[in-house]
Each structure stands twice: as structure tokens, then as C-alpha cells.
Amino acid sequence: MTDWLAVLSMVLIIEGALPLLMPAQWKDWFGRLTRLSDGQLRFVGLICVACGVMGWASLR
Template sequence: MLVTLLTALAVMLVLEGLFPLAFPSHWRKMFERLTRLADGQVRFMGLMSMLTGLILLFVVL
């Protein structure tokens, strides 16, 4: 179980690092725009991300 969790975390970190590695200026602009969003918008994006991940887990498992 722990190995699977750490593997998933490692894959997530690799995927998260691809965009800033390949396109640093675009990533910086996107990050600046994200900091200007309201808290409710950020929470909604987090909720949608979590729901998408849960749905993907149910489909895969």
C-alpha cells in the first residue's frame, strides 16, 4: 500500500514538473494569473480536480 502511494506521489511530481521545465515563462504567467483568482474560484478548481481524480480512480480500479 505504501509503495503504491509513494509511486503515485512520484508520478504526480514528475507530471507537475513537466510544464515549468518545458515552458518556464508560460508557467510563470499562468501562476501569476492564478494568484489573482478569488478564493472561491481556487476552491472550485481544487474541488473539480479532486472529483476528476476520484472518478479516474473508480474507472481504473
């Protein structure tokens, strides 16, 4: 259970760092994401999940 809390904590730190350190650029990037079609957004999500799985697998 503590591993999952550590992972969740890291996700929150990384997700919060961008708007904290670069708010204008973050809003621009987020705005671009909202203009993607559903298929494009799903592809971005797939790439993110695949990178996360590969990263997690390399740590095991």
C-alpha cells in the same frame, strides 16, 4: 505503500514537467491562479479533486 509512492512520484513528475518544459507559460498560468478569488480557487481545486477521484475510480 509502494502504490502511494508510485502515485506521489507521478504527481511530482507531472508537476515538475510544466515548469521544466514551458517556464514562461507556467509562470503566466500560475500568476493567473494567484489573482483568483478564494471561492474561484476552491472551485478549481474541487474540479481537480473530482477529476482525480473519477480517474482513480476508473482504474479500480
